[in-house]
């Protein structure tokens with residue numbers, strides 16, 4: 001069984017942002033400004049777990065600029081069999097729907113894929129839309145917020161998963177092929193192995209451009225339906241903290257409770 | 267093209283808090299843009315939900331009552347909303363940014379090749395187009411986003427909009443047939459284990475959270491006690507979740523839930539940037555931590571520097587006395 005895992009490069013979680021003339025820039029105190037989207041680590045791990053139980057290959061796929069092949073190297077180092085960078089100026093500035101169109105074309109080009117894995121959301125826009133949109137474009141079943149893959153039955157062509165929803169856990173059986181979005185609970189991502197890192201550093205990653213894919217419906221800035229022109233820094237929280245000090249704990253909590261009643265949040 | 271549509275999320279015939287919030291947000295948008303408000307009501311045995319939607323201010327209800335819609339499945343709901351939108355051309359469709367609302371919005375936008383803005387916390391009108399304000403980069407920046415063409419599909423965050431109030435209004439719903447038959451639906455829901463009794467984190471007005479500072483699974487007892495006294499939900503940092511002290515569905519932060527309660531009480535949580543990503547929009551933040559230099563105090567409105575095992579029981583006792591429970 002061939003599994004595709006779609007990953008994105010995002011700013012690190014510790015990145016510090018600035019906005020100048022509508023352009024967003026960031027730096028990282030730890031000097032690693034761009035990372036594999038943290039949610040996608042769980043998707044990669046799950047893809048590798050499926051490979052270990054079902055056999056087959058895992059292909060890591062990203063749509064992005066040249067520099068985003070760094071995250072594919074991380075995927076290879078973790079154990080993915082192959083990686084493909086989808087990159088073309090024509091795809092730049094895609095909204096999630098454009099991204100979904102490109103990813104679905106790339107997934108179809110990858111061969112006989114039964115499962116495409118995604119992270120819950122990318123921590124740049126935090127939208128989480130790409131999963132369902134890619135599934136809709138492929139005509140596959142989307143399974144989002146998946147916290148466990150309970151069973152894969154390749155002969156029956158079915159998969160059973162648990163989904164983590166607001167009020168509890170849903171168990172659902174679906175016909176393959178499926179697009180799966182995973183949440184953190186599903187596993188603990190492995191660290192890249194020494195061998196994996198060596199393999200990844202030597203790998204040349206193939207690039208697919210617009211000419212290699214039959215993308216239907218348009219992608220890139222032209223086709224984008226959303227105007228994201230205005231981005232700005234969050235106004236800082238106004239109130240400085242009031243540290244409640246007193247002789248006794250009883251007095252401290254009495255004052256705190258008083259304040260919270262005054263704030264009308266109780 | 268006109269008309270504001272909102273999806274009334276319901277479960278077992280009960281409108282969920284987010285559904286009532288969408289009715290409120292939709293009413294606001296309909297009034298300011300001079301359009302009518304249509305509530306989308308889907309499910310099985312949902313005549314009551316339709317009636318209630320009128321009461322909560324909808325001008326019209328577009329409903330579908332069908333066995334295939336008893337549980338939310340995006341393959342059944344998505345094509346239905348897409349088809350209705352194609353027939354009736356609304357200008358805006360609002361949905362709650364819940365697990366189901368996000369799925370539904372994404373499907374409908376993909377099927378209609380329409381634009382979609384997720385996770386709005388505020389909106390306004392500019393030249394007839396909805397301007398949505400939403401957090402990006404884990405809430406470190408804000409963006410104002412427009413969808414260029416109709417329908418403008420928008421999801422809105424829980425607790426960002428005031429719920430609609432009953433108006434006493436009544437009306438006649440328009441009922442339409444389902445568009446996807448059971449045999450075409452490729453998913454079956456075979457089980458549901460509800461996390462009953464727990465207050466949902468995303469809907470909670472008060473959240474009390476514990477971090478590594480609680481020291482172990484038992485350490486969550488005083489945290490839970492305070493949550494119970496306040497009728498709030500129990501949250502946690504990733505450190506506590508990863509240690510196995512508390513299940514993942516309690517995790518607040520960048521790789522957990524994003525919450526926005528009126529009151530967030532962080533106990534034994536240092537306030538790492540990734541934790542802040544999930545709770546910084548809380549109205550009032552209280553930090554209880556024995557380290558006066560913990561970053562959480564920079565974000566907090568009120569703080570007590572001290573041992574949570576001494577402070578929390580005293581705090582619960584004080585609240586109990588004040589609240590008379």
Ligand SMILES: Cc1cc2nc3c(=O)[nH]c(=O)nc-3n(C[C@H](O)[C@H](O)[C@H](O)COP(=O)(O)OP(=O)(O)OC[C@H]3O[C@@H](n4cnc5c(N)ncnc54)[C@H](O)[C@@H]3O)c2cc1C
Pocket residue numbers: 013038476477478479480502503504505506517518519520521522523533534535536537538539540541544554555556557560572573574575
């Ligand atoms: C990609 C990524 C994603 C992440 N996502 C999340 C996320 O979603 N949510 C999240 O929370 N974290 C997340 N983190 C982890 C985050 O960086 C921190 O490691 C984590 O939030 C720390 O949890 P903590 O505050 O409970 O623990 P610590 O940082 O260890 O803090 C414990 C605090 O408890 C205090 N304390 C100890 N004992 C007591 C006592 N008896 N009384 C009072 N105070 C006491 C200490 O002074 C300390 O400040 C993520 C990290 C990464 C890299």
Ligand SMILES: Nc1ncnc2c1ncn2[C@@H]1O[C@H](COP(=O)(O)O)[C@@H](O)[C@H]1O
Pocket residue numbers: 006007008037039040043061062063064096099103117118119120121122123125126127128129130131
């Ligand atoms: N450019 C991209 N290339 C590959 N995968 C992507 C890309 N953008 C998003 N994804 C996948 O879609 C998921 C959800 O992203 P988003 O909808 O942007 O929040 C991510 O966790 C990735 O798995």
